[in-house]
Amino acid sequence: QLPLVESGGGLVQPGGSLTLSCASSELILSYYAVAWIRQAPGKEREAISCITAIGNYTNYLDSVKGRFTISRIYAKNTVYLQMNSLKPEDTATYYCAADARPHQNMCLMGQGEYGHWGQGTQVTVSS
Numbered sequence: 001q002l003p004l005v006e007s008g009g010g011l012v013q014p015g016g017s018l019t020l021s022c023a024s025s026e027l028i029l030s031y032y033a034v035a036w037i038r039q040a041p042g043k044e045r046e047a048i049s050c051i052t053a054i055g056n057y058t059n060y061l062d063s064v065k066g067r068f069t070i071s072r073i074y075a076k077n078t079v080y081l082q083m084n085s086l087k088p089e090d091t092a093t094y095y096c097a098a099d100a101r102p103h104q105n106m107c108l109m110g111q112g113e114y115g116h117w118g119q120g121t122q123v124t125v126s127s
């Protein structure tokens with residue numbers, strides 16, 4: 001059983017919004033940097049956003065900057081990805097991934113940096 005659970009995916013029209021959630025009953029996410037990583041059909045996985053364990057730093061792939069927002073609520077042990085102005089090219093399976101880095105002031109965008117993963121949630125943007 002994977003330690004992270006994503007939810008919130010679905011079918012949405014272009015220009016619409018979705019909020020993805022990443023939760024864990026095994027990991028105390030406040031000690032973990034978390035990234036959202038997606039994989040579109042026929043393409044390689046790409047990290048699109050990350051947030052440090054202490055929440056002081058976030059980073060985004062250029063193609064989602066200004067449209068996606070990563071955040072975390074420690075009391076809920078959950079990390080979110082708010083996705084606005086969705087485009088058909090955002091269609092992918094979205095994964096969250098975590099790695100124990102409680103003191104780092106920056107998070108890394110490489111998927112190889114994260115050792116704990118979820119099963120993914122499908123996001124389809126289509127009219």
